[in-house]
Amino acid sequence: MRPDDVLRFGGRALTSARGRTWLMLLAMAIGVAAVVVLTALGDGARRYVSNEFSSLGTHLLVMLPGRTETSGAAPPLVGGTPRDITLEDVRALQRAREIRLLAPIVVGSAPVSHKQLERESTILGSTAAMLDIRNLELASGRFLPDDDLLHAAPLAVLGAKLKQHLFGNQPALGEWIRLNDRRYRVIGVLKPMGESIGVDIGDVAIIPAASAQALFDTESVFRVLIQADGRERIGQAKAAALAIMKDRHNGEEDVTVITQDALLATFDGIFQTLTFSVVGIAAISLGVAGILIMNVMLVSVSQRTAEVGLLKALGGRERQILWLFLVEAGLLSLAGAALGLLLALAGVWGLGRTLPELPLVVPPWSIAAALLVSLGTGLLFGVLPARRAARLDPVFALNRR
Amino acid sequence: MIRLEGIERLFQVGDEQVHALRGVDLTLEAGEYVSLMGPSGSGKSTLLNVLGLLDRPNAGRYWFEGIDTAELAEERRADLRRDRIGFVFQSFHLIGRLTARENVELPLMLAGIAPAERHARASKVLDALGLEDRADHRPDQLSGGQRQRVAIARATILEPALLLADEPTGNLDKHSSADVMRVLEELNQSGLTLVVVTHDPEVGERARRRIHMEDGAIVSG
Ligand SMILES: Nc1ncnc2c1ncn2[C@@H]1O[C@H](COP(=O)(O)OP(=O)(O)O)[C@@H](O)[C@H]1O
Ligand SMILES: [Mg+2]
Numbered sequence: 146m147r148p149d150d151v152l153r154f155g156g157r158a159l160t161s162a163r164g165r166t167w168l169m170l171l172a173m174a175i176g177v178a179a180v181v182v183l184t185a186l187g188d189g190a191r192r193y194v195s196n197e198f199s200s201l202g203t204h205l206l207v208m209l210p211g212r213t214e215t216s217g218a219a220p221p222l223v224g225g226t227p228r229d230i231t232l233e234d235v236r237a238l239q240r241a242r243e244i245r246l247l248a249p250i251v252v253g254s255a256p257v258s259h260k261q262l263e264r265e266s267t268i269l270g271s272t273a274a275m276l277d278i279r280n281l282e283l284a285s286g287r288f289l290p291d292d293d294l295l296h297a298a299p300l301a302v303l304g305a306k307l308k309q310h311l312f313g314n315q316p317a318l319g320e321w322i323r324l325n326d327r328r329y330r331v332i333g334v335l336k337p338m339g340e341s342i343g344v345d346i347g348d349v350a351i352i353p354a355a356s357a358q359a360l361f362d363t364e365s366v367f368r369v370l371i372q373a374d375g376r377e378r379i380g381q382a383k384a385a386a387l388a389i390m391k392d393r394h395n396g397e398e399d400v401t402v403i404t405q406d407a408l409l410a411t412f413d414g415i416f417q418t419l420t421f422s423v424v425g426i427a428a429i430s431l432g433v434a435g436i437l438i439m440n441v442m443l444v445s446v447s448q449r450t451a452e453v454g455l456l457k458a459l460g461g462r463e464r465q466i467l468w469l470f471l472v473e474a475g476l477l478s479l480a481g482a483a484l485g486l487l488l489a490l491a492g493v494w495g496l497g498r499t500l501p502e503l504p505l506v507v508p509p510w511s512i513a514a515a516l517l518v519s520l521g522t523g524l525l526f527g528v529l530p531a532r533r534a535a536r537l538d539p540v541f542a543l544n545r546r
Numbered sequence: 547m548i549r550l551e552g553i554e555r556l557f558q559v560g561d562e563q564v565h566a567l568r569g570v571d572l573t574l575e576a577g578e579y580v581s582l583m584g585p586s587g588s589g590k591s592t593l594l595n596v597l598g599l600l601d602r603p604n605a606g607r608y609w610f611e612g613i614d615t616a617e618l619a620e621e622r623r624a625d626l627r628r629d630r631i632g633f634v635f636q637s638f639h640l641i642g643r644l645t646a647r648e649n650v651e652l653p654l655m656l657a658g659i660a661p662a663e664r665h666a667r668a669s670k671v672l673d674a675l676g677l678e679d680r681a682d683h684r685p686d687q688l689s690g691g692q693r694q695r696v697a698i699a700r701a702t703i704l705e706p707a708l709l710l711a712d713e714p715t716g717n718l719d720k721h722s723s724a725d726v727m728r729v730l731e732e733l734n735q736s737g738l739t740l741v742v743v744t745h746d747p748e749v750g751e752r753a754r755r756r757i758h759m760e761d762g763a764i765v766s767g
Binding site: 146452461 | 621653
């Protein structure tokens with residue numbers, strides 16, 4: 146028998162039993178669509194987190210007060226009362242050769258006003274190095290000056306949104322704004338940027354770290370961003386930073402240094418597991434589709450018993466009849482998979498519109514996997530009915546009505 | 547051409563054994579026209595199925611064109627059915643979703659013959675049976691007589707040596723019956739060995755040789 150005839154015969158059998166065929170197509174399509182959409186979602190979530198972290202800048206380490214037992218996974222939840230990190234500590238850290246750049250971060254929130262306009266914004270206290278460490282870009286003016294860490298200069302750099310809110314399209318450079326009751330001169334405006342780890346960089350005012358400490362009446366630093374002197378020196382930078390802090394804090398290691406790689410690896414691992422388990426769930430729905438295909442094919446074989454008997458009387462070999470039914474199941478699964486892929490693409494497109502911040506792409510491997518798995522399922526579950534057909538006794542089959 | 551010796555066929559029905567064929571001896575010469583008659587349940591269909599290699603006897607020997615069929619593998623038996631034997635059934639056994647032409651082409655398709663050649667050969671046979679303008683009709687668009695002629699076209703397209711018909715006129719009116727019998731007899735006249743199972747004496751008596759069966763055994767002929 147010619148392969149094209151086998152295909153055509155199977156196709157005709159499927160198109161002539163519409164109800165049955167649609168039912169099986171739908172089952173397969175839903176299974177395949179589930180696999181593809183869920184992988185896209187899992188993959189999208191992983192990319193989202195990974196993008197968020199890489200927007201922090203490369204070979205970055207983050208130092209925070211307090212000590213965690215597990216290295217790098219999460220910030221401390223409980224602990225004694227760790228000693229604060231101070232600007233003097235930061236100055237000491239600057240002397241480490243393994244550290245290229247260092248930016249303390251003091252965070253708070255305060256009303257920012259210019260003339261009658263006011264807006265509650267996030268205030269970041271930092272230094273000139275923050276520009277490079279966080280990959281910020283200026284739309285106009287300049288960033289914080291690279292002068293003494295302890296000097297509380299009344300200067301401010303505004304995020305794009307905040308500038309727009311306070312000044313509209315008027316120039317802001319050189320103007321004075323108020324944070325609480327202190328006055329700061331605007332020296333720069335940032336380019337519009339997206340979010341970065343939960344902080345809307347458009348809606349901030351960045352002032353010198355010492356100014357922020359004065360503003361919020363604190364001696365402590367919230368985080369220290371450390372950029373190692375090259376990717377391969379991340380480990381050394383971490384060790385050096387910890388050693389310096391230990392030395393300054395009476396031999397007590399009461400700070401935590403998180404490396405971006407460790408964080409990323411953790412999240413990567415979590416999302417990989419998530420993706421796989423989600424795919425596992427989807428695979429179960431494919432299995433259900435397979436069982437449905439098997440049952441409907443079994444019904445089809447028993448309804449077509451006389452046809453099988455006839456084919457045998459006409460000289461059809463067992464193997465040919467096996468192929469006829471297997472190919473039918475295979476065609477069905479491929480058509481179902483194709484329909485499922487269309488469904489999935491539509492679904493991913495729809496999800497992409499509702500969750501624009503998720504970078505949703507259908508990974509090519511998931512399409513290949515879905516096609517293969519559905520074809521595999523169809524054939525696997527098609528074997529039993531096809532074997533039953535091929536082994537029918539022709540006399541019995543011909544007389545079955 | 548065909549020789550049967552001591553053919554037995556037993557069916558197990560519950561605890562009971564049904565003796566469908568008992569000690570059947572039969573010889574058919576090439577080109578013969580034979581009718582197989584007898585009461586219902588006398589074993590006519592069972593004998594026909596054995597002759598057509600659809601069923602295997604429990605005992606006895608069967609030579610088909612000099613070949614001892616007991617030694618044949620199932621695949622070889624299928625090939626012989628395809629190339630040397632044609633079947634015609636009371637209920638036609640046409641595939642409803644296929645056109646008359648496609649039904650006729652089925653043996654050619656199973657034999658792996660290319661579509662163009664199939665088309666030409668099917669046209670020839672359909673023409674010969676007066677079905678040229680019915681080729682693209684599906685079975686439910688044909689009359690009983692036309693359906694049986696399509697089935698005969700299918701049974702003979704590979705030019706078999708033996709044509710087996712089990713109650714070929716059982717579902718047909720008088721007019722169509724005569725029509726179908728005439729077609730079968732024309733085929734016989736061109737050399738085909740023809741065996742017709744019937745319980746209609748009028749049909750059976752047309753054959754040159756009449757075999758009567760009773761209770762699984764040949765009683766005359
Ligand atoms: N597959 C079968 N299983 C059990 N008994 C059968 C089977 N086929 C035929 N028989 C029995 O064998 C006998 C002969 O049947 P059959 O050849 O169909 O008779 P006929 O065609 O002459 O009416 C009957 O008693 C029938 O019930
Ligand atoms: Mg019968």
